[in-house]
Amino acid sequence: MQTKRAGRQTVQLSHPPSVVSFANIGGRMEGQGPLSDYFDELSPDAFFGKKTWEQGESAMQERVLRRALEKGGLTAGELDYVLAGDLLNQCIGTSFGLRSFHIPFYGLYGACSTMGESLSLAALLIDGGFARLAAAMTSSHYCTAERQYRMPVPYGSQRTPTAQWTATASGCCILGAQGDGPYITHVTCGRIVDWGITDANNMGAAMAPAAYDTLRAHFTATATGPEDYDLIVTGDLGLLGHQIVTDLFRQDGVDMTKNYTDCGLLLYHLEKQDMHAGGSGCGCSAAVFNGYLLRGLREGRWKRLLFAPTGALLSPTSSFQGESIPGICHAVALSAAKEGV
Amino acid sequence: MQTKRAGRQTVQLSHPPSVVSFANIGGRMEGQGPLSDYFDELSPDAFFGKKTWEQGESAMQERVLRRALEKGGLTAGELDYVLAGDLLNQCIGTSFGLRSFHIPFYGLYGACSTMGESLSLAALLIDGGFARLAAAMTSSHYCTAERQYRMPVPYGSQRTPTAQWTATASGCCILGAQGDGPYITHVTCGRIVDWGITDANNMGAAMAPAAYDTLRAHFTATATGPEDYDLIVTGDLGLLGHQIVTDLFRQDGVDMTKNYTDCGLLLYHLEKQDMHAGGSGCGCSAAVFNGYLLRGLREGRWKRLLFAPTGALLSPTSSFQGESIPGICHAVALSAAKEGV
Numbered sequence: 001m002q003t004k005r006a007g008r009q010t011v012q013l014s015h016p017p018s019v020v021s022f023a024n025i026g027g028r029m030e031g032q033g034p035l036s037d038y039f040d041e042l043s044p045d046a047f048f049g050k051k052t053w054e055q056g057e058s059a060m061q062e063r064v065l066r067r068a069l070e071k072g073g074l075t076a077g078e079l080d081y082v083l084a085g086d087l088l089n090q091c092i093g094t095s096f097g098l099r100s101f102h103i104p105f106y107g108l109y110g111a112c113s114t115m116g117e118s119l120s121l122a123a124l125l126i127d128g129g130f131a132r133l134a135a136a137m138t139s140s141h142y143c144t145a146e147r148q149y150r151m152p153v154p155y156g157s158q159r160t161p162t163a164q165w166t167a168t169a170s171g172c173c174i175l176g177a178q179g180d181g182p183y184i185t186h187v188t189c190g191r192i193v194d195w196g197i198t199d200a201n202n203m204g205a206a207m208a209p210a211a212y213d214t215l216r217a218h219f220t221a222t223a224t225g226p227e228d229y230d231l232i233v234t235g236d237l238g239l240l241g242h243q244i245v246t247d248l249f250r251q252d253g254v255d256m257t258k259n260y261t262d263c264g265l266l267l268y269h270l271e272k273q274d275m276h277a278g279g280s281g282c283g284c285s286a287a288v289f290n291g292y293l294l295r296g297l298r299e300g301r302w303k304r305l306l307f308a309p310t311g312a313l314l315s316p317t318s319s320f321q322g323e324s325i326p327g328i329c330h331a332v333a334l335s336a337a338k339e340g341v
Numbered sequence: 342m343q344t345k346r347a348g349r350q351t352v353q354l355s356h357p358p359s360v361v362s363f364a365n366i367g368g369r370m371e372g373q374g375p376l377s378d379y380f381d382e383l384s385p386d387a388f389f390g391k392k393t394w395e396q397g398e399s400a401m402q403e404r405v406l407r408r409a410l411e412k413g414g415l416t417a418g419e420l421d422y423v424l425a426g427d428l429l430n431q432c433i434g435t436s437f438g439l440r441s442f443h444i445p446f447y448g449l450y451g452a453c454s455t456m457g458e459s460l461s462l463a464a465l466l467i468d469g470g471f472a473r474l475a476a477a478m479t480s481s482h483y484c485t486a487e488r489q490y491r492m493p494v495p496y497g498s499q500r501t502p503t504a505q506w507t508a509t510a511s512g513c514c515i516l517g518a519q520g521d522g523p524y525i526t527h528v529t530c531g532r533i534v535d536w537g538i539t540d541a542n543n544m545g546a547a548m549a550p551a552a553y554d555t556l557r558a559h560f561t562a563t564a565t566g567p568e569d570y571d572l573i574v575t576g577d578l579g580l581l582g583h584q585i586v587t588d589l590f591r592q593d594g595v596d597m598t599k600n601y602t603d604c605g606l607l608l609y610h611l612e613k614q615d616m617h618a619g620g621s622g623c624g625c626s627a628a629v630f631n632g633y634l635l636r637g638l639r640e641g642r643w644k645r646l647l648f649a650p651t652g653a654l655l656s657p658t659s660s661f662q663g664e665s666i667p668g669i670c671h672a673v674a675l676s677a678a679k680e681g682v
Contacts (some may be wrong), residue, residue, distance in 0.1 A: 004470045005421070009445045011471045052662050081344070081530060089430040089658070091450045092664075095533060095654035099667045104350045104530035107654075107669070109432045109450040121462070128469020129345045130352045189422060192436060257673055263416035287494055313436035313448075315429065321393050323433075325442045328448070 004127075007221030010188040016338070017211055018179025020133065020298040021198040022071025022290040025064045027142070027168030030287065033268040036339050038291035039069050047166060054092060060283075061086070061097025065137060068172040068290075071254035076101045079174070080131035083118040085109050087166075089148060093139050095124055099145075103135070109136075111311030112236050113190065114138040114200040115171060115286040118328030119307075122175045123184040123332070132177050139170035139179075140281030149200070164238045164264060164280035165273075167228070171286030173294070173329045186294040186333040188218040193311065194326035200319045204241025204264075204277055207310040210327030211237060212248040214308055218331045219254075226256050230302035233293065235285040235309030235329065236264035238278030259287060263288040263309070285309040305334045345468075347561030349388045350555070351529040357679070358467040359520025361474065362413025363631040367403045368509030371628065374487050374609040381408050385485055387509060395433060398482040401436025401624075402427070406478060409513040409631075418501070420515070421472035424459040426450050427480050427623055428453035428507075432491060434480050444476070449603035452652025453548075453577050454531065455479040456512060457671030460488040460648075463516045464525040464673070480511035481622030490541070490657060503543040505579045505605060505621035506614075514626030516636070523638040523646075527674040529559040533654065539661045545582025545618055546606075548651040551668030552578060553589040555649060557674045560595075569598050571643035575635065576626040576650030576670065577605035579619030579631040602649070604629040626650040638677045646675045 006118040024038045026033075031042035041063065045103045048056040050065070061084065069076060082101070085108035086093035098105060110117035118136035125131045143153050145166040151157040175184065211234045219225055226232060226249075234245060242262040249256045263285040264278035289307055296302050308331035314323070346353045352642050356465045364381045372383035382404065389397040389404070403427065404584035410417060423442070426449035427434035439446060451458035459477035468471045488505040492498040516525065549581040552575045561565055567573060569589075578586060583603040604626040630648055637643050649672035655664070 006470075014470075054662060080349075080673075085450055087431075090428075090452065090654065090656035092654070092656045095368075095660065095667050097663060099535050099654075102532050105533055106530060106671075107450040107464065107668065109448040111431065111615045122374060122469055124466060124469060128465060128471065130465055130469065130615075131346075189447060192440040192445050192446055192655075194440050198400040246564065295567060298633055308377045313431065313433070315431035315433045315439075317395055318437065321395060323437060326436050328446065328665055331446075 004021055009164060009217045010221035012184055013123060013127040013184060015127055016183035016185045017123045017171060017175045019181045019182050020176035020295060021068045021174040022292040022294050023064050023071055024171040024287040025060050025169060026287055030167060030169050030267065032273060035136045035267055035292050038177050038295060049244050053141055053143040054088065057093040057139055057144050058097035061137065063092055064170040064172045068174050068293030077102055078101045079091050079108060079133050079135050081125055081134040083108055084112045084137045087145055091146060106306055110328060111280050112280060113287055113309045113311030113328050113330050114282045116309035116332060118143050119173060119332050120187040121331050123187055123328035126175055126177050133174060135174045136173055137172035138282040138286045140283035142166045142168045145281055146226035161203040162240055162277050164203055164277045165275045166281035167267060167279050167284040167287060169287035172289030173290050179231060181338060182334045182336050184332055185335050185339060186222055187329040188214055190214045190330045191326055192326045192327040194324055196324045198324050200314060201278055203312045204238040205244060206312050206325035206328035208237055208241040210329040211308060211310045214329040214331050225254060226259060229259060229304050229306045232260045232306045234262045236280040237262045237310055238264035238280065240277050245314050247289055297334060304334045307332050307334060346560040350528055351562035353523060353527050354468040357470055357524035357526045358464045358516045358518060360514060360515035360523050360635055361520045362409045362515040363409035363635050365414055365512040365628040365631040366510060367628055370614060371510050371608065373614060375634050376606060376608055379636060394482055395429065396436040396486040398485050399438035399479050401482045401484050402434055402478065405511040405513040406476060409515050410629060413515050418440060418478060420474050420476050422446045422447060422466055422475040422626035423448055424462050425478045428486055445681065450671060452654055453623050454623060454650040454652030454669050454671050456621045456630055457650035457673060458519045460514060460673050461528040461530065461671050464528055464594060464617060465516050465553050465568055476513055478513035479627045480625040481486055481507050481624035482548045483509045501542040503581055503618050504624055505544055505566050506616045506622050507609060507622035508625040508628060510624030510628035512631030514631050518643050519632040523675045525673055525680055526680060527563055530556055530671040531555045531669040531671045533667045533669055535665055536564055537665045539665045542658045543601045544621055544653045545579040546585060547653050547666035549578055549582040549585035552583045552586050552651045555672050567600060570600060570645050570647045573647045574602045577602045577621040578651055579605035579621065602661050638675060644677045648673050648675060649662045
């Protein structure tokens with residue numbers, strides 16, 4: 001029963017599940033970014049046709065799942081599980097977005113690491129023989145996140161230089177026991193890591209230690225290093241967090257400068273769009289993965305990719321009560337071709 | 342790969358994971374209830390020695406995991422996963438409660454169904470060969486839940502007759518690939534069910550359709566009925582929800598009156614403790630399961646048990662925006678003895 005485990009946090013999948021279909025949706029700012037061509041849908045309307053921003057976020061999840069099913073020629077009834085969550089209190093973006101599908105559902109909370117967590121668990125459920133097809137997805141919305149975590153957008157609060165921009169975006173990935181790839185070969189489950197950062201406007205610094213912890217665990221368990229991947233992509237650490245991870249590895253003598261980037265650096269033009277430290281939110285890594293990254297793998301741009309979304313496990317209440325900000329990061333290794341494992 | 346599935350929502354475990362250890366903690370009201378002898382720890386202090394109620398809820402999770410490890414003669418380093426969540430915004434009860442353990446962690450949000458969801462996924466990860474030992478846990482706290490969902494407790498708001506009492510309690514169950522039982526034989530994953538209930542003070546009515554949906558799916562997939570279980574226990578439907586489930590099955594010609602109860606009915610003396618419709622909160626089913634129910638299985642009081650915690654997937658924001666209350670219910674079948682499967 002223990003043969004699939006490779007170290008404390010990593011499992012090697014015995015029958016690597018395949019990406020069967022994927023889709024993403026973005027808002028106006030995402031459409032003005034460098035990855036705009038990699039979106040299935042871009043909406044200039046932040047309400048997505050609904051009355052409130054929260055309902056708009058739910059609409060994104062509903063639409064992105066519908067789109068991923070369509071692209072894969074699948075129906076909701078063929079999915080054995082959907083695994084999803086979001087940043088909203090009680091994950092209402094997910095519950096209301098998915099209620100009309102009637103698919104067996106496990107709700108997740110991994111903060112902005114949710115795309116990594118949902119993808120990990122979907123892969124494990126398939127490899128374990130419990131599912132033939134499973135969907136992994138998440139969303140975030142600039143306006144719902146701002147009013148929940150900071151200030152309602154119309155207040156026009158000044159943003160600090162370390163602040164990141166919560167993506168208005170959603171991504172969905174359908175995995176299957178069969179398929180033409182890319183394939184999920186390894187899953188590294190993160191641990192909660194808290195280095196005592198208390199600045200709620202500096203998520204990158206809070207989450208970077210978790211990314212470092214998970215990537216290090218992954219490299220150790222799989223006896224690999226940065227040189228074994230064509231691309232390593234963390235979740236939404238942004239400019240500062242990406243630099244911290246690079247520095248931490250440098251102290252270990254590991255060079256991350258050649259092929260390491262971050263979804264928060266990829267989604268927007270940082271200067272031109274006035275994005276400060278970069279993108280954030282569950283939808284940031286979800287949209288980048290379910291568009292730019294998966295298409296790149298399919299089109300042969302990369303052969304082996306390590307995707308490691310990060311999350312900050314705080315709430316406004318915990319910050320008001322003087323708590324620091326624990327982080328988490330879940331990593332998934334993908335291969336364009338079927339590998340002997 | 343598909344042999345473990347029995348119907349749309351149910352899987353039959355090929356190597357039923359065993360309960361290895363379990364523990365629960367309750368507060369003052371739980372100590373005055375009929376199950377007080379089934380708690381490992383009862384605290385008259387609602388703060389659990391901390392400065393805020395939220396920190397108190399985290400302390401419960403920390404203590405209950407420590408207690409379950411101790412009772413099983415285990416260390417945190419031996420657990421391959423911990424799966425947990427709670428009702429607080431961004432699940433901070435869990436993140437802060439578990440941050441000192443450094444165990445690979447998947448965060449869940451299943452509202453009050455979280456004990457069912459965490460137990461389900463822990464069982465699947467073990468049966469899939471990804472873990473040898475995994476912990477499933479959750480918590481709720483009367484004071485943190487009240488001020489988040491309704492009114493801060495010191496306001497002394499009047500409670501409606503259909504209102505339930507959020508348990509101040511936590512429960513942890515450690516499952517293993519090996520052990521002397523009880524064993525988890527089947528897992529039925531719930532779907533989001535929304536029958537349009539909008540009264541946020543009537544959780545029982547909102548969640549009952551989901552319980553009915555999941556139990557019916559379980560009975561169909563396993564070709565069983567109420568008569569095949571010594572006890573069927575839903576999560577925290579309370580008085581009204583329990584009655585609705587019984588009535589819905591009666592319309593199908595299925596008699597649930599002989600062996601069907603609900604954790605929300607078991608935890609308190611409804612009349613004497615002025616509990617209105619009964620107990621609720623993630624900690625309600627978690628504390629009843631990880632004390633009264635598992636001890637009963639170990640002591641031979643029941644041989645086969647169906648445990649089906651329920652959750653209401655709402656937030657104050659969704660209610661303010663006129664949304665109805667979707668429900669979910671995850672069911673786990675347990676057997677005291679190892680069955681040929």
